[in-house]
Amino acid sequence: MKKFLRAILMILVATGLTACSNDTESEVADGSDSGAASTNVELSENVLVAYFTEPEETGTDALAGASRVVEEGEVVGSTQFLAQTISEETGGELFRIETVQEYPADHDELVDQGDQEQSEDARPELTAEIENLADYDTIFVGYPNWFSDLPMPMYTFFESHDFAGKTIIPFSTHGGSGLSGTIETIGDLQPEATVYGNALSISRSEVADSRHEVVDWVNGI
Template identity: 85%
Template sequence: MKKILKTILLILVATGLTACGNDTDSEDASGNSSSGGTTDVEIGENVLVAYFTEPEETGTDALAGASRVVEEGEVVGNTQFLAQIISEETGAELFQIDTVQEYPADHDELVDQGDQEQSEDARPELAAEIENLDDYDTIFVGYPNWFSDLPMPMYTFFESHDFADKTIIPFSTHGGSRLSGTIETIEELQPDAKVYDDALSISRSEVAGSRQTIIDWVNGI
């Protein structure tokens, strides 16, 4: 009887170790996610940080707004905040992905418009494109997670630019959905690019205190 129990125990222990070893998906406290994909990239010499940021919220309390943060007295969008720090750390130029039609500043109205665009599979017109894209070999691309997806202007952006043979390094802000499937979507939209999937994703409630997290992430690439 003891031999049988010992054998069963050994089998259970071995099975548990195998299950841990096969768990390839990992996520740290900052929301970074790695699924065993393209993590072997290097930041090139010619770098651009392109980002789509939500409009600033109305009201006096920046933390109450879903899309802005106060940095040294300046009010900026959450994703813009990440983009500026990445730019400072890498020496990269900044390019804001902006649309011809302005988004509402009111949070509820913004949510309604984003939801409608997604349901219609819309492609909002961009105010400008990257004219000198050939000059860059590495592009950091930032966006908020809207409804567990890319904001629809990001679809316009990726469908308007050819990132073939370039490295795309995504970063994102979110309200609880982390990266969702946005990395896979970018890979589908830009199949000839190398997409870094150990992307940075930070909750909007943690953006204000995330400077060191962003710097550590950049230096870890």
């Protein structure tokens, strides 16, 4: 009887711990459960900041969450804004992930195209690859969260490059879905790389005022 009660108690304790781990969602996600490195990493001097962004110039306004920010009079994508801030803070070189086929600037049309690509498991062709990837040890990788997943051009990007032995530090913008399972997906696509688990994820409606948050995050790596 004592052994039986002890077993029941152990099950209840384990269940309680599992429930507690799912109670809180942070803007900076800890990827320790996904196999990603959640501890601090040492940034190398050779840093690349690669990002995919699509600024919406029509449709939903910026305050309502469109993927654009006005920076010094120029309309830039929300993820691009984060990438530029990270580049300024780290001295990393910028690399924009672009597709051969242009995406529409209208919010609704962009949503429709992204949805269609995901349903087709598409691999949009990129205009360029990173030519000097061997020169970099640390790669920040930025992307918007589309339909609780990576945009399909990001699949093309990860499948076109070998980040073995390098550290990937993800950052993302979203419309309410946070990081979803994108950190785990990156780990699956690049199993020989170290994927930093404390990824940055910022709501599109808060990007314009997020500079200090981004800088603090970078300094905490």
